[in-house]
Each structure stands twice: as structure tokens, then as C-alpha cells.
């Protein structure tokens with residue numbers, strides 16, 4: 132695969148790791164994934180921008196057998212074996228009560244917490260939209276930590292929220308099967324599909 136790199140500020144190796152060679156695998160190495168590695172990825176991507184610095188992304192790490200079983204139970208049947216076979220499963224969520232942290236994310240804005248507290252519907256939209264923006268950063272951040280990621284949207288969100296995320300203000304958005312790349316290079320996926328070319332994806336107005 133070739134990319135016009137003349138205008139990029141990262142070298143070929145980083146381009147490959149983050150995008151050009153990075154796939155959404157179904158097979159991984161058996162090497163376990165330390166949640167501290169996910170933490171390192173978060174500590175990198177938390178600097179990505181969100182609207183009003185809302186930062187609503189939350190990451191549920193399904194490490195225990197019980198948590199993994201809850202994620203698998205909520206998964207669509209076709210995704211269940213993918214969840215069960217992954218070295219580590221994350222559930223990316225949005226926090227509808229992100230306003231509880233505005234003393235950190237927007238310390239200079241007087242009265243913001245109370246204004247947001249009074250508008251739960253607006254908060255839910257903001258949380259959802261900005262969490263999805265951060266999920267994009269997270270996928271790239273996990274790749275930067277040497278991990279491969281299979282994102283999966285096919286699951287019962289109400290069931291996930293009522294089990295794994297019960298008692299929290301977190302709303303599930305996307306499951307992520309995470310692991311190190313399989314040593315034999317077989318990622319269990321078909322040859323890569325294309326992407327819209329520049330001329331299809333961009334227009335100079």
C-alpha cells in the first residue's frame with residue numbers, strides 16, 4: 132500500500148502502525164493485555180479535543196469472568212464468539228453525567244455545572260457525540276500502544292447498560308476486542324476493502 136507521505140510529519144513505521152497496515156482483526160496473539168497498557172493509550176488520547184472539553188468518554192475494562200460474560204451476553208450472536216475469543220474486551224461508553232467533572236475540564240466557567248445539571252437531554256447528546264469522537268482517538272491510541280482493535284457496534288445497548296454498567300451514569304457505545312497482533316500474521320480477516328479516494332472524499336470549494 133502506498134501513501135503520499137511527502138506532506139506527513141510521521142514516518143512510514145508510524146503510518147503503518149496507526150493506519151496503513153492496521154486492520155480490525157478477528158485473530159490475536161494469546162499474549163494477555165495488561166489494563167495498564169489501555170491506561171497508557173487513554174493517557175495519550177485524552178488530549179484530543181472535544182466540544183467545550185467535555186471529555187465524556189469512559190472505558191469499561193471487562194476483565195473478570197463475570198464482566199466478560201455480561202459483555203458476551205449483550206453481544207449480537209455473530210459477535211459473541213469474537214468477544215469470547217478476544218484477549219481483552221473493552222466497552223467504550225459515554226458519561227451522561229460528565230458535568231460532574233467540569234471543575235477539571237472547564238475550571239474557569241462559572242455556573243457551568245449547574246447549567247448542565249439542568250439540561251439532561253442536552254448532556255446526553257453532547258456525551259454521545261463527543262464520546263464517539265474520543266472513540267476514534269482511542270482506537271488510534273490503542274494501536275499506538277502496539278495493540279490491534281476490532282470495534283463492534285452489534286450489541287444490545289440496553290442489556291449492556293443494565294448489566295455491566297448497572298448503577299453508573301455510563302451509556303455503552305461500542306465494544307472493542309483488543310489484543311496483540313497474532314504472531315503468525317493471520318488476523319482472520321479477508322483482504323482489505325478499499326477506501327474512498329481523495330477525489331471522492333474531498334472537494335475544494
Ligand SMILES: Cc1cc2nc3c(=O)[nH]c(=O)nc-3n(C[C@H](O)[C@H](O)[C@H](O)COP(=O)(O)O)c2cc1C
Pocket residue numbers: 153154155156210213281282283284285286305320323324
Ligand atoms: C463503529 C464500528 C462498528 C463496527 N461493528 C462491527 C460489528 O458489530 N461486528 C464486527 O465484526 N465488526 C464490526 N466493525 C468492524 C468493521 O467492519 C471494520 O472495522 C471495517 O470493515 C474496517 O476493517 P479494516 O480495519 O480491517 O480495514 C465495526 C467497526 C466500527 C468502527
